[in-house]
Amino acid sequence: MLRILAALILSLGFASLGQAQDLQPVLQSHASEIAKPSRSSVSTALDALVASGLPQVTPFLEAWTDKGIWQRDADGVFFYGSAKGSDLTLRDVDTDAETVVTTNGYTELRPNGGVRRVIGTALVQFQLSDPDITRRLSAIDSIARRPDADQLEPLLASIDGEADRALKARKIQLANFLSASFAPTVADRITAIDSLSRDTSIEARAVLNQILSTKSAVATTLPEANIARTLTPGDDLTVAEAYDRLIAADLAPPVIPPAAIRDALAANIIDGRVGGLPTAQLGTDAARAQAYAALAAAGTVAPLVTAQDQTAAAAQHVFYEVYDQDDAAITDAARAALTSVETRVAAARFADLALDALSLASIYFLAAIGLAITFGVMGVINMAHGEFIMMGAYTGYVVQQFVPDYTLSIIIALPLAFAVTFAAGVTMERLVIRHLYHRPLETLLATFGISIALQQLAKNIFGTQARPLTSPGWLDGAWVLSDVIQISYIRIAIFVLALLFLGLIILILNRTRLGLEVRAVTQNPGMAASMGIDPDRINMMTFGLGSGIAGIAGVAIGLYAKVTSEMGADYIVQSFMTVVVGGVGNVWGTLAGASLIGFLQKGIEFLNPSNTLAAQTYMVLFIILFIQFRPKGIVAQKGRAAAD
Amino acid sequence: MSSLLEVSGVSKTFDGFRAINDLSIQINEPELRAIIGPNGAGKTTFMDIVTGKTKPDVGRVVWGERNESLLGLSEAEIANKGIGRKFQKPTVFEDQTVRQNLAMALKNPRGPFAVLFHRKTEEGAARIEEIAAEIGLSDQLTRTAGELSHGQKQWLEIGMLLAQDPRLLLVDEPAAGMTAEEREKTTDILRRAAQTRAVVVVEHDMEFVRRLDCKVTVLHEGHVLAEGSLDHVTADPMVIDVYLGRSDA
Amino acid sequence: MTQGFLVTNRSVRWFLMALALFTAVVAFGSEASGAGLVSTSLVKTLGKTLCLCLIAVAMDVVWGYCGILSLGHFAFFGIGGYAVGMWLMYARTEGIVMSSLQAQTIPPTPAEVSDAIGSQIFGVVGSSDFPMIWAFAHSLPLQLLMVVLVPGFLALIFGWLAFRSRVTGVYLSILTQAMTLALSLYLFQNDSGLRGNNGLSGLQNIPGFEQTSQATISLVFFLASALALGLGYVLFAWVVAGKMGSVVKGIRDNEARVRFLGYRVEGYKLFVFTLTAVVSGIAGALYYPQAGIINPAEIAPIASIYLAVWVAIGGRGRLYGAVIGAALVSLLSSWFTGGGAPDVNLGFYRIQWTDWWLVLLGLSFVCVTLFFPKGIGGLFDYIVRKPS
Incomplete structure (x- = not known):
């Protein structure tokens, strides 16, 4: 990469070569230092090169560190060279004229690591003010990787002339890092250290920790x-x-x-x-x-x-x-700066944690809302709900086998998953659940039977290994707010989907005829029936709706987790908890339950990050205790579910 | 006649709806009392409060000679103080025989271990026979309660109450769904029971109340509207307005 | 009292006779007795099945009689297994360690012995220290006490919390499931002190009986399981037969009515829940030495649901139903998944039962719930009624 760049720069600079001085003589005057450099001797050669102020110096130094310089054994002339087998393509360091020779009689310059670092430092000084922004960026990166006292001065010198605003800010930041560690006077270092107290980047913290090493x-x-x-x-x-x-x-x-x-x-x-x-x-x-x-x-x-x-x-x-630092004034300043940084980092971490928790809550909400609807309206616990989630995810997988475009396939998969699980839900309601009303425990068991049958069926059809459900390219990556706060786009998408569904469900329940009837049946089935609402139809529709949402949740979950026949089982208990904690038969209750569980789980994980199993254990224990004190959940239900 | 149960100043609100509003009722022992009132007058809530199912917002519920408060006690504790309750819908244990139903209600120690090591006694069997005779189910003792007719189930439930040997019986609509003949028998059972204890009957049916021939309390919107003999309350213009007037319409 | 009770309960007598007959046939046919008609592995399978029947009976009492659909009784079963497994593993490792330390010229100190045992047992989870919960592992009587006390105590606390806040029905089921989940998640951790997902292993080797053949050991455990099932059956039959049974069934059918009769429903539920939990623990303590290994996956919520499935298929509210259900489904299950059942060739598709057994089980379970709510045990009603 660097070589191509070098060639590019070279050809650009070619036009102005006419009036320029040649590099080769300068090289020749220090030929021995260049051909066989040591860490101490190379600086003489570098000083001479820097002093020459030639534009060819930069590409030469780059090629040198990159083992791209060859010397003719006969007269000691230097060339850019690239060997291919025994063929060697040479380019003149000044005229760029190309010749092809054999490697015989030419020696590749192989500066050792220490020398390369010295060359690199010298090179950086050129690169920092290079007209090409890519070079300046790479120079900055190299300084950031290997901060060195020598780089401070050229870096400071290059700041004023920097045209690019972002790069200038970066240069100032880097100059601060260097000043904090290497500035000649204590006062300068303290000033620089103080300026780091507002910087939450990992680099700044590393600089401060370095100063505070003990x-x-x-x-x-x-x-x-x-x-x-x-x-x-x-x-x-x-x-x-x-x-x-x-x-x-x-x-x-x-x-x-x-x-x-x-x-x-x-x-x-x-x-x-x-x-x-x-x-x-x-x-x-x-x-x-x-x-x-x-x-x-x-x-x-x-x-x-x-x-x-x-x-x-x-x-x-x-x-x-x-x-390690002798001066107490500097360590005091660094400690104060680090404390302030850590406070900021803690706040940022908290924000990041909140975002994480929010996305987890969205997933739980999506997984549980269908369950909450069926439980609330019909008093029926659907143990096969998890398998409906799985069904939705597999629908997405199958669609992707036929529609290779990921964006399009997701757009097709979402409604299709809804349709498939809606149909499955309605079928199940007609064939099984209808006959088991008023026997909630039996419903629980019958749907469990369906759940194990469906799970095994999926295993027989799709095998035991995980199937991919690939998200579109534009959902890859993460939204990075800082070194601490970032959230992947896929989680944002799930959050948006959850919001969308919250809105949609509230719309259906509050603004449509179906919603009105559903609420009527939830609150008083007898009265609803006497007013001409057919509870049979309402139950069927509700069950279909709840199952359909599970299908869509399945697609969403499949996008960031693996699609397996057991994925439903992973979510079913969590979904139950969400419904029970939130309070049955109420969208807001489910939302509250999902938020509580999502935030709680993330919170416990934060306190005990090494052990996610322990986090889950504590969470389940918390839920058991929570139900002791609020048996009807956060948002208590009135009507049928509350009657018993 | 001494005061057995005294409910005073009790109010209860459900989600903004005032089911009971500053209700005060006094029941003596022995006494037969009928409580009437339109739907939503607070009859069932009154029973719920006395039996410990519902906790009132304010007010006092005082029981017995020692003036114990019943508030804060569990249903079982209140039942063991001597208050029996019959639900509107007959609730007997349909899977079990009439004898088992009655045996379960018999006044005996109620703890799990006492029950586990309980042995049938001569007196117990005699008492069951006695109660069965009282409620007219002597020849049905070995039958499963689920096989009984609606009226028989109601009597069985009353029988279970009697087996508890309570000082106060709260009976919710005992005559609902009964034939005329069955009602007459029910009236007899209740009136006989009221000779030795307090019996409170919540009823809708005026004819039935008339046959009970006792003091009547009219509830309206959670409050006592009138109290006295049936003739007295039916003459009260307010009662006619809210209750009788409506049933005529 | 018990004698009179046996006289009046025909089904208990029939059951005990059938169990005794079955036990005798297996015992005399076993390899240990020389006949060799019943292989040692089959004796183990049947012994384990008897333990499963025992927990199924317990489950039937708590669910079929008392109406509490507990999805946590297999957790108690597992705890019983862990409790006895701790002693088995400790004592066996101690024997091995002692014999290896014997070779040294200087006798080992207690600390050295404990360290050596600890690193043998906890090496797999990168530790060698004994956690607190192993405090009694050196003593068989204490650990046997744990088999009863730990499930009992856990059930008592959990039940007290749940019943006093009047959590009932599906809520209670979910809550028991949550409890089971919490326990299995806890056991899955490496620092749970019970070897994480490795579980306890080598439990089929009984310390002190190294010279005894597995054929004999498995027969002894089979007989012990049969005895436990017999005793457990009689105990529960006695509990549900008398007035206690009336009250408990009353709670199942109408909790409020029982309350207004003056019974403290919570106490009864707690009694039944705890008693069945204790029996489940005992069943587990007999089961796992025959299985040889116990790990947290055994305790996962799904196991407790299967337990409910057995009881439902066998027939709730009758103890022999639970026994039939557990025996039938668990034996069928191992027959089908073990490749015992022949494949069915449909021409276009070959049904391999290892793949399709769960589908069959799931669907037949739905059918039983829909069409035979009384389960297989319900069939006996027809048989029994005919002569009368």
């Missing part, structure tokens, strides 16, 4: 140094840890571990006795200690270090952490 140390008295903190054995570190540090610092003899005691005793058995005790009695720690002490007194083994010894040794020393 070493652990131990001494008999606290030395005059920039002490970060002193550690008290027993409080800040255990006595054993403290003693380990003493051992490491050669200030105390090592502890004899139990295994070593045993081995020492075993090695000194004489006539079945060790240290005056018969071996058969050495089955306790006390007896072993006694025998060992006898051996130690006889000088056979090193004396035992007891716990009291360790405590005493620890008490005679101070344990502390000392800053």
